[in-house]
Amino acid sequence: MSAPHGTQERPAYDVIVLGAGPVGQNVADHARAAGLSVAVVERELVGGECSYWACVPSKALLRPVIAVADARRVDGARQAVTGRLDTDGVFSRRNRYVSDWDDSGQVQWVKSIGADLFRGHGRLDGPRRVTVTRDDGSRQSLTARHAVAVATGSLPNLPDVPGIEEARPWTNRQGTDSSTVPARLAVIGGGGVGVEMATLWQGLGSRVTLLARRRLIPRLEPFAGELVAEGLTAAGVDVRIGVQVTALRRPDPKGPVTLTLDDGSELETDEVLFATGRTPATGDIGLDTVGLTPGSWLDVDTTCLVEGVDGDWLYALGDVNHRALLTHQGKYQGRTAGDAIAARAAGRPLDDSPWGDHATTADQHAVPQVFFTDPEAAAVGLTAEQAADAGHRIKTVDLDFNAAQGANLYADGYPGHARLVIDLDRDILLGVTFVGPAVSELLHSATIAVAGEVPLKRLRHAIAPFPTVSEIWHFLLAAYQREQETPRAAPA
Numbered sequence: 140m141s142a143p144h145g146t147q148e149r150p151a152y153d154v155i156v157l158g159a160g161p162v163g164q165n166v167a168d169h170a171r172a173a174g175l176s177v178a179v180v181e182r183e184l185v186g187g188e189c190s191y192w193a194c195v196p197s198k199a200l201l202r203p204v205i206a207v208a209d210a211r212r213v214d215g216a217r218q219a220v221t222g223r224l225d226t227d228g229v230f231s232r233r234n235r236y237v238s239d240w241d242d243s244g245q246v247q248w249v250k251s252i253g254a255d256l257f258r259g260h261g262r263l264d265g266p267r268r269v270t271v272t273r274d275d276g277s278r279q280s281l282t283a284r285h286a287v288a289v290a291t292g293s294l295p296n297l298p299d300v301p302g303i304e305e306a307r308p309w310t311n312r313q314g315t316d317s318s319t320v321p322a323r324l325a326v327i328g329g330g331g332v333g334v335e336m337a338t339l340w341q342g343l344g345s346r347v348t349l350l351a352r353r354r355l356i357p358r359l360e361p362f363a364g365e366l367v368a369e370g371l372t373a374a375g376v377d378v379r380i381g382v383q384v385t386a387l388r389r390p391d392p393k394g395p396v397t398l399t400l401d402d403g404s405e406l407e408t409d410e411v412l413f414a415t416g417r418t419p420a421t422g423d424i425g426l427d428t429v430g431l432t433p434g435s436w437l438d439v440d441t442t443c444l445v446e447g448v449d450g451d452w453l454y455a456l457g458d459v460n461h462r463a464l465l466t467h468q469g470k471y472q473g474r475t476a477g478d479a480i481a482a483r484a485a486g487r488p489l490d491d492s493p494w495g496d497h498a499t500t501a502d503q504h505a506v507p508q509v510f511f512t513d514p515e516a517a518a519v520g521l522t523a524e525q526a527a528d529a530g531h532r533i534k535t536v537d538l539d540f541n542a543a544q545g546a547n548l549y550a551d552g553y554p555g556h557a558r559l560v561i562d563l564d565r566d567i568l569l570g571v572t573f574v575g576p577a578v579s580e581l582l583h584s585a586t587i588a589v590a591g592e593v594p595l596k597r598l599r600h601a602i603a604p605f606p607t608v609s610e611i612w613h614f615l616l617a618a619y620q621r622e623q624e625t626p627r628a629a630p631a
């Protein structure tokens with residue numbers, strides 16, 4: 140078949156990767172390392188949302204806010220923290236971490252692994268074919284011998300509320316790339332983006348109102364959302380839970396935005412940021428040409444092969460498969476799928492049994508997640524409710540962190556709480572949640588315990604150094620052991 144007018148034919152690649160975010164980069168890297176030829180297609184910046192408008196800039200902006208909050212918890216240091224954050228310094232720190240939104244470093248990385256980069260919008264054009272449309276409208280057709288990996292990520296999901304267009308709301312984009320601090324900011328949504336954006340902009344000097352229709356960070360244990368709400372309130376955020384926005388208006392584009400709330404009240408603000416979840420970036424990638432529904436999340440098997448497509452050639456990784464919208468989990472999928480693609484291409488047997496080299500088993504059992512709020516909230520595995528719903532016979536152990544001297548030495552009166560969810564039948568951890576200063580760096584110990592299914596009998600031999608925040612492990616395990624040893628009262 141000849142190429143349509145304006146379309147250049149290209150030699151085939153073994154693998155075509157659609158989207159050069161962190162996930163696309165990882166699948167490309169692993170496929171290349173196995174000796175496969177790889178084309179990477181990117182329509183915007185190599186590095187994706189994560190590098191320029193999500194994880195990296197948000198954490199670069201949050202770190203100064205949290206560093207100051209941590210210093211204020213230490214007698215002697217507190218007195219040295221006077222005045223406000225230097226916003227120019229904070230913004231230029233962020234600009235450094237996003238390389239001023241210049242992706243040449245990451246482009247160089249793609250070249251360095253020996254992959255070819257095609258700039259433009261990629262669309263499937265039937266099985267194993269991709270068409271790339273450049274900004275000038277010209278097109279290139281590519282063919283994949285073995286696999287196409289879709290890693291196009293996700294977009295902000297804006298609710299259909301009257302006046303939302305007129306309000307010109309912020310999304311994660313303006314929430315991470317703005318260099319001016321609105322005097323007042325309303326944040327809608329109490330998930331990860333909502334709580335982090337509220338922490339960040341309040342810390343930078345905005346008067347933030349956080350509107351959430353239900354509890355904060357609802358995928359974590361309920362106490363996590365409660366402690367994060369307390370922290371936000373203490374920082375000055377007006378946290379309102381159980382509230383919905385029903386309409387917005389901004390008659391003067393340079394003037395304030397007025398929100399109408401479902402309790403009948405109104406809220407005037409200078410900017411409004413919607414953090415109401417994500418929608419898959421699959422609306423315009425030619426899914427219909429391979430029998431799939433445009434705009435849908437892509438269901439995948441454990442090797443990240445898309446379900447419902449014949450021939451074992453279409454993979455979906457990262458946000459688009461909706462397993463866990465997290466960079467580290469998507470990168471894990473990218474590494475695993477890259478290895479699976481290479482094995483299939485070479486005709487080697489796959490090890491896709493649970494925890495095998497070509498299985499993304501951790502997606503089901505051990506997804507770690509940290510919210511960089513003050514206090515931080517960190518969790519891995521199942522919550523107590525999820526574990527009970529899944530039919531496990533469980534026991535939970537709860538402790539405040541100030542049980543551990545190391546935690547108190549880290550922050551006077553360390554405000555934090557920890558929970559273990561224990562599988563009574565297997566004597567292993569199904570889930571762990573920590574809330575408190577610096578728990579982000581504690582979480583990997585829990586991830587190892589959960590993913591490794593380390594028996595508690597053995598975990599007791601993993602000693603935390605004195606005096607560190609990690610000592611909480613000892614107190615949690617000792618509390619559980621004591622309970623096990625305490626003879627129960629005979630039933631009446």
Ligand SMILES: Cc1cc2nc3c(=O)[nH]c(=O)nc-3n(C[C@H](O)[C@H](O)[C@H](O)COP(=O)(O)OP(=O)(O)OC[C@H]3O[C@@H](n4cnc5c(N)ncnc54)[C@H](O)[C@@H]3O)c2cc1C
Binds near residue numbers: 182192315459
């Ligand atoms: C504010 C915010 C903070 C976050 N913080 C964290 C965090 O701290 N830690 C964490 O783990 N996760 C965090 N996340 C989630 C994380 O950003 C995503 O899970 C991650 O970016 C997913 O990576 P990805 O490669 O799948 O997609 P993306 O990073 O979105 O990359 C997809 C790429 O594909 C490109 N693309 C899309 N369609 C096409 C097409 N048709 N043709 C060519 N290219 C295309 C896009 O331009 C983009 O470059 C955060 C999210 C937000 C919104």
Ligand SMILES: NC(=O)c1ccc[n+]([C@@H]2O[C@H](COP(=O)([O-])OP(=O)(O)OC[C@H]3O[C@@H](n4cnc5c(N)ncnc54)[C@H](O)[C@@H]3O)[C@@H](O)[C@H]2O)c1
Binds near residue numbers: 332356417511
């Ligand atoms: N540090 C991190 O790892 C980090 C930080 C931010 C985001 N993320 C991830 O990025 C993804 C996107 O985050 P997110 O916070 O946008 O999504 P989310 O799905 O986690 O939370 C969205 C929240 O908005 C609420 N919501 C939805 N529609 C609404 C409406 N019409 N009105 C009011 N509230 C509404 C939902 O109830 C939910 O609580 C998540 O998977 C999150 O885990 C991770």
